[in-house]
Amino acid sequence: MIQLKIEKFTIFKGRFGVNTVLWKDAVFDPNVGRNVYDGVKEVFITHGHADHFGDAHFIRAKVIAPKLESNMVEDPTINWRGLFNWAFLPEDFVTPYFRGKGVRVDDYAENYPFCIPLPGHTYAHVGYLVENALIAGDSVYPVEYWREFGILYYTDPEMMIESLYRMLKLDWDYLIPGHGEVFDRREGTKVIRENIRMIEEIDRTIFSLIPEEGIREDKLVAEMAELMKVRNVKSIIVLRPPISGHLSCLYRRGLIKAEEREGYVVWRRF
Numbered sequence: 001m002i003q004l005k006i007e008k009f010t011i012f013k014g015r016f017g018v019n020t021v022l023w024k025d026a027v028f029d030p031n032v033g034r035n036v037y038d039g040v041k042e043v044f045i046t047h048g049h050a051d052h053f054g055d056a057h058f059i060r061a062k063v064i065a066p067k068l069e070s071n072m073v074e075d076p077t078i079n080w081r082g083l084f085n086w087a088f089l090p091e092d093f094v095t096p097y098f099r100g101k102g103v104r105v106d107d108y109a110e111n112y113p114f115c116i117p118l119p120g121h122t123y124a125h126v127g128y129l130v131e132n133a134l135i136a137g138d139s140v141y142p143v144e145y146w147r148e149f150g151i152l153y154y155t156d157p158e159m160m161i162e163s164l165y166r167m168l169k170l171d172w173d174y175l176i177p178g179h180g181e182v183f184d185r186r187e188g189t190k191v192i193r194e195n196i197r198m199i200e201e202i203d204r205t206i207f208s209l210i211p212e213e214g215i216r217e218d219k220l221v222a223e224m225a226e227l228m229k230v231r232n233v234k235s236i237i238v239l240r241p242p243i244s245g246h247l248s249c250l251y252r253r254g255l256i257k258a259e260e261r262e263g264y265v266v267w268r269r270f
């Protein structure tokens with residue numbers, strides 16, 4: 001198993017490339033797939049996606065998660081429903097990242113002073129600033145993920161960008177993202193700025209796909225799927241939340257409006 005030691009932190013590369021971080025008697029985002037948690041007393045979770053708490057159910061420790069995402073940690077199918085307009089999304093169509101066993105949450109992350117709100121990827125996502133490391137979960141993605149997938153999962157691009165700027169202002173020497181490599185301050189700063197740039201670029205791309213005469217929402221999703229080379233049902237289902245996030249932000253900025261046309265939702269420029 002890949003294991004990295006940085007000062008008092010041990011980082012395991014878990015399933016789906018998740019960085020599981022051991023520090024003293026605490027673990028953050030446990031998803032190694034086997035037991036490396038001897039002596040662990042507290043499990044900290046950054047957000048309600050099962051790839052970030054896959055092992056929590058078998059660790060005999062106190063479980064801590066963001067208050068408003070505790071329901072998804074306790075029952076991951078709530079997140080599946082969110083992906084499918086609150087109807088029950090059959091498991092066959094759920095991305096493997098979101099499948100996993102729930103665990104009871106004992107305390108809320110917000111009760112801990114080193115918890116930093118970093119919403120955007122999900123609505124109540126948090127990071128943990130522990131000693132000189134920022135355990136950032138999915139509030140920042142490795143640059144190679146952007147290159148590979150084109151667009152990544154988040155539900156509010158403006159909150160995502162605000163959180164990225166907040167991360168730049170925090171005092172850390174190491175940035176430990178939810179997936180991929182661990183960065184020092186210099187590299188981490190570059191990666192954060194690149195994330196901001198990518199989200200802004202996607203925002204412009206989506207806006208450019210909305211003509212004055214309007215585009216059907218399903219057609220817009222199809223065009224983005226084409227651009228991002230998404231070719232399966234599971235991936236299209238997880239492509240819709242970030243697109244909805246951009247539509248919501250463009251609307252709130254007064255740039256686009258929606259109307260009904262022959263039963264379709266059509267988005268058009270103001």
Ligand SMILES: [Zn+2]
Pocket residue numbers: 047049121138
């Ligand atoms: Zn996530």
